[in-house]
Amino acid sequence: MATVLLVEDEAALALIVQDSLAVRGFRVQHAADGEQGLRLFREHAPDIVVADVMLPRLDGFALAEQVRRENPTVPIIFLTARSQPADVVRGFELGGNDYLKKPFSMDELVVRIRALLGRAALAPPAPAASPELLRIGRYEFAYAQQKLRLAEAEVQLTNREAELLKRLHDQRNQVLERSAVLRELWGDDHFFNGRSLDVFVTRLRRYLRADPEVQILNIRGIGYKLLC
Structure with missing residues (x-):
């Protein structure tokens, strides 16, 4: 069972997403702000992170930047109402794998989660560290x-x-x-x-x-x- 870390401060939306993912066979850890999200990421090592961009205490971009420092491969999906090209580009620069604009359908989110988890499972192992210059x-x-x-x-x-x-x-x-x-x-x-x-x-x-x-x-x- 794959674990999804959902970082979303809109309580109603978070509840809908949690329930929808749970009935589709996912284990969900929910955080209501970026700092809590980072703490849960470190404690539970989720298989994928789904994070809003506009979060209290630590926004989604800052959260993703820290997650990428600690884990270069875990998939990250941004959820946001912001759709300016500069915001989208910044999200990908920080290591995001996908960008889903609000409002979105749960079916679309689930398809994207499964696609990213499938790629992660098929990815070759990282090369061993080498002193080669x-x-x-x-x-x-x-x-x-x-x-x-x-x-x-x-x-x-x-x-x-x-x-x-x-x-x-x-x-x-x-x-x-x-x-x-x-x-x-x-x-x-x-x-x-x-x-x-x-x-x-x-x-x-x-x-x-x-x-x-x-x-x-x-x-x-x-x-x-x-x-x-």
């Missing part, structure tokens, strides 16, 4: 530690930044297909995930800009190419 121009990329170094300067990458840079490195001087990256790292290649990927590529370009011999090119309609 990858070279990207003048940079050293410590993939296992998610760190990018140039001389004395060091950037601590997020999990998704490190995974994207690793794929670019492995396909260096060749085209990395956009759709493949979106399916592997975001779960699917719909529009909002594509916007989030563009943001991550822009960040990596900024991290690598001290070496003019390193470039990440857009290959229109196909993907990206790391030149180094």
